[in-house]
Amino acid sequence: MKILVTGAAGFIGYHVINRLINEGHTVVGIDNLCEPDTVDLKKVRLSLLGVNPDAIKDGIPARSAIAVFDFIKLDVLDRNDMMQLCNECRFDAIIHLAAITGTQLAINYPTPFHNINTSGTVNMLEAARLTGVKHFFFASSSKVHGRLAQAPMKENDNIDEPMCMYAASKRAAELLCYAYANSYRLPITIFRLFTTYGSWCRPNSEPMRIAHDILEEKPIKLINNGHLVRDFTYIDDVIDGMMFAINTPVHKSGQVPYALYNVGRSTPVPYLSFIQSIEQALGKSAIIEQDATNPFTIGEHVEMYADTSKLESELAYSPVWDYEEAVPLFAQWFKENYKVNFTI
Ligand SMILES: NC(=O)c1ccc[n+]([C@@H]2O[C@H](COP(=O)([O-])OP(=O)(O)OC[C@H]3O[C@@H](n4cnc5c(N)ncnc54)[C@H](O)[C@@H]3O)[C@@H](O)[C@H]2O)c1
Numbered sequence: 425m426k427i428l429v430t431g432a433a434g435f436i437g438y439h440v441i442n443r444l445i446n447e448g449h450t451v452v453g454i455d456n457l458c459e460p461d462t463v464d465l466k467k468v469r470l471s472l473l474g475v476n477p478d479a480i481k482d483g484i485p486a487r488s489a490i491a492v493f494d495f496i497k498l499d500v501l502d503r504n505d506m507m508q509l510c511n512e513c514r515f516d517a518i519i520h521l522a523a524i525t526g527t528q529l530a531i532n533y534p535t536p537f538h539n540i541n542t543s544g545t546v547n548m549l550e551a552a553r554l555t556g557v558k559h560f561f562f563a564s565s566s567k568v569h570g571r572l573a574q575a576p577m578k579e580n581d582n583i584d585e586p587m588c589m590y591a592a593s594k595r596a597a598e599l600l601c602y603a604y605a606n607s608y609r610l611p612i613t614i615f616r617l618f619t620t621y622g623s624w625c626r627p628n629s630e631p632m633r634i635a636h637d638i639l640e641e642k643p644i645k646l647i648n649n650g651h652l653v654r655d656f657t658y659i660d661d662v663i664d665g666m667m668f669a670i671n672t673p674v675h676k677s678g679q680v681p682y683a684l685y686n687v688g689r690s691t692p693v694p695y696l697s698f699i700q701s702i703e704q705a706l707g708k709s710a711i712i713e714q715d716a717t718n719p720f721t722i723g724e725h726v727e728m729y730a731d732t733s734k735l736e737s738e739l740a741y742s743p744v745w746d747y748e749e750a751v752p753l754f755a756q757w758f759k760e761n762y763k764v765n766f767t768i
Pocket residue numbers: 430431432433434435436437454455456457458459466498499500501520521522523524525540544563564565566616617618619620621625626629
């Protein structure tokens with residue numbers, strides 16, 4: 425297949441492109457390489473995919489030396505560029521990952537979340553439907569489960585009360601995807617991802633911050649005095665699930681070609697246990713500070729993990745990596761690459 429991946433220099437973008445090229449697909453990746461403090465990490469990810477960072481110029485393809493992969497520095501907000509690219513390349517599928525993320529960032533700076541996550545998604549949907557794309561994949565977030573959420577989170581829960589602009593922008597994009605699937609019969613699969621971690625992770629993600637703070641001997645604030653439960657999901661599980669989704673047609677005769685899945689390990693992990701496993705793997709203790717802040721006030725949930733029964737029954741797939749097995753791999757990678765290939 426010929427596949428366009430947006431957000432190609434990001435954490436999940438890097439891993440999915442790696443898998444796609446290993447499976448023999450032809451891939452074009454785009455990213456605007458925004459956020460100056462993470463640009464180095466993004467360039468390292470691209471170089472691991474065979475792209476010479478010095479060859480990256482605005483709008484001009486940089487060809488991978490090791491695979492059928494072109495990277496182009498483009499912005500999903502540029503509707504004309506997206507149309508032109510999709511017109512020229514006639515992709516079979518689009519994997520739309522480009523986004524701005526972060527709950528606290530969204531509270532401080534809401535507007536870019538609407539622009540990039542919602543309007544950017546419309547640009548990709550529009551380019552997809554006008555150029556005959558056969559499958560559109562969109563990465564949504566568990567954060568769409570708002571104030572009314574109760575774990576385990578199911579796809580059809582009432583999610584009418586998002587707690588921050590990140591959640592609202594992702595929910596808006598999910599609804600726009602549904603409208604495109606309904607109006608234009610554009611087949612669409614959506615994954616609502618729960619905290620995903622692994623090598624080349626996003627610096628502002630919780631696992632990266634925890635590993636960083638332990639190594640740098642910085643205090644880790646445990647909001648709600650540590651009474652938090654998360655569904656830490658290893659990157660290999662997410663990529664395996666994406667491959668199942670990409671290779672499974674969304675056609676349902678007579679129905680809207682739209683499928684939405686909650687994707688997590690579906691195991692509730694106490695936040696403190698996760699920290700302890702990183703401590704063990706790094707061989708260093710964390711400095712813990714209790715903090716009574718109520719998670720709801722900063723757009724977070726107390727308890728959050730996925731019900732993956734729909735994923736299992738419809739896609740015949742379920743994540744398998746327990747954090748006890750995956751954290752040592754993540755921590756080893758962190759030790760080897762922190763300060764060598766990136767800083768936080
Ligand atoms: N990693 C997780 O735990 C997680 C959880 C829930 C949802 N998601 C979703 O999965 C997707 C990928 O997440 P990630 O962890 O890889 O994030 P990431 O920040 O590492 O990657 C996103 C990429 O999008 C790019 N981007 C941002 N704005 C752009 C624009 N206007 N044009 C082109 N590129 C742009 C960024 O430069 C970045 O490289 C996102 O949509 C995110 O919301 C991730």
